[in-house]
Amino acid sequence: MSKKVVFDKGKPKEFQYEFFGPIGALIVVMMTTTVVFGLYFGCNENGCPAHTQKIISMIQNTTFIDAYSFQLYLCWLGALILAWHVLPGEWVKGLPINEKGTRLEYKMNGFATSSLVLGITCGFIYIKGPECMELVWSRFLPLMTSAYVVSIFLSVYVYISSFIGKKQLAEGGNSGNVLYDWFIGRILNPRIGKFDIKVFCELRPGLILWIFLDIALACRQYVMLNGRITDSMVLVLIFHVWYVLDSLVCESAVLTTIDVTTDGFGYMLSFGDLVWVPFTYSLQARYLSFRPVDLGIGYTTAIILIQLLGYYIFRGSNSQKNRFRNDPTHPSVKNLKFIQTKRGSRLLIDGWWGKSRHMNYFGDWLMAWAWCLPVGFGSAIPYFYVAYFGVLLIHRYGRDDHKCNEKYGDDWKKYCQIVKYRIIPYVY
Incomplete structure (x- = not known):
């Protein structure tokens, strides 16, 4: 993150840019535009990836x-x-x-x-x-x-x-x-x-x-x-x-x-x-x-099992967090351990959220694999989603960690010492 000093009623205040500021934002705009149109022209009936000449011809005639x-x-x-x-x-x-x-x-x-x-x-x-x-x-x-x-x-x-x-x-x-x-x-x-x-x-x-x-x-x-x-x-x-x-x-x-x-x-x-x-x-x-x-029965069954596991983790962790925030006295969450922060908020350190700081991300990523595996291994391009999504989740984690560190200070550091893994338990 880059920083910039702005003024609020005459007093300097530090503003923190994301995506490396305006230049980074412009690069993201150009890159994302290139990707969405690039996937269309680069993976189609003409090939996946399509030959450069066919891509140029498609662009000219489309x-x-x-x-x-x-x-x-x-x-x-x-x-x-x-x-x-x-x-x-x-x-x-x-x-x-x-x-x-x-x-x-x-x-x-x-x-x-x-x-x-x-x-x-x-x-x-x-x-x-x-x-x-x-x-x-x-x-x-x-x-x-x-x-x-x-x-x-x-x-x-x-x-x-x-x-x-x-x-x-x-x-x-x-x-x-x-x-x-x-x-x-x-x-x-x-x-x-x-x-x-x-x-x-x-x-x-x-x-x-x-x-x-x-x-x-x-x-x-x-x-x-x-x-x-x-x-x-x-x-x-x-x-x-x-x-x-x-x-x-x-x-x-x-x-x-x-x-x-x-x-x-x-x-x-x-x-x-x-x-x-x-x-x-x-x-x-x-x-x-x-x-x-x-696919056949064996491969189909294996993919379904990956999807079910991912969904179980994703929905279970998200539902637990949402329930704890909106109804902390509910029987399913009232006995979960948490850290009481100086700001008055409570940080879960139990249940799904005691295994990693973003268990929902892990479940989501497992489902991403289940969505891509049915295409087989004839081309790597259809696996773009699982690769992109992994990078996105790591970036989201970084944004969330930075904001929580600023928001909770020492309480967040204490939380991170208790819940050591970021997304994947025992791995990352």
Whole structure:
């Protein structure tokens, strides 16, 4: 982290940049853009990896965006926003966002929204046949470009709106540098009335589109194989749908994550939610749609066991943390050991959180392996997700450790002495 001195009422105050400041933020923007489009052109029917000449030819002869695809994407967003307003859902309070203890309310109806989308999609496929999803998979690139354009527009909009009226700003996004603040997020909770843009984007447009794309790509394989779908595609589809629906069933758990409690909403989250998640996380399904893989019973069983173990760790640790923060007297957590900090917070040193400081990350990474292994070993590119995700989790751990060290001081050092492992027990 680089540092910069800013002034608050005439007094110097040290501001700490992440991603090595504005230049680093610009590099991340360029790199992530290159990766999402690079994965499309570098891994397709022409090869995975595709030959350089074929990539150049594809880029020259491909339409990146068209009006119809852009309209489709806007309709997609509009339908999800309408569902947020219309469908019933519980209003849940988030964690305090300032020293006064202010807690915002969030409408939780993501599972109802995803169920509606999946129901309509499956019904449409049943009536019209799998061929009807060609409208989606054949427009993968223009839909991705449309999402990219919207993500940039949204990040610019929330940045500008952060200067209008009295807004709660993110501590790490108020450096005064336009590029950096736009990237990292200047405003903590961008809202239009009670509609929270950040929480909506975290679990709706990207996650639900991810499984929608998976279904479209599975239909493509079905058509290509003349009415057959491989066991590998079934596994990928089940795992991804399972992950998304589970996230939406436990939607309120997102309110305790660093994305919601600490980070501002800027390009980093806007691009990540709208573009990165649906269009890179569906890579395995896209690969299998043009390179089918048959696994067999033994390999399929082994992958399922990895998925189950990862899910057990991931959901168990996240649920335990969320329960402890919101209802510490609940029978399942009331006897867990913890450190009482000088700030009044309590740090768990028992249960899942006594094994490592981020057991949920370990479970998540195990599931990442289960999602990639069904593609076999014909290409390393579909394993991009598990490699990227490992780096991301280590980076997230570093960010969290730095912030907790500043927040809790000696109490955090004491905590780290008790819970020695960062992510993987006895390893790291």
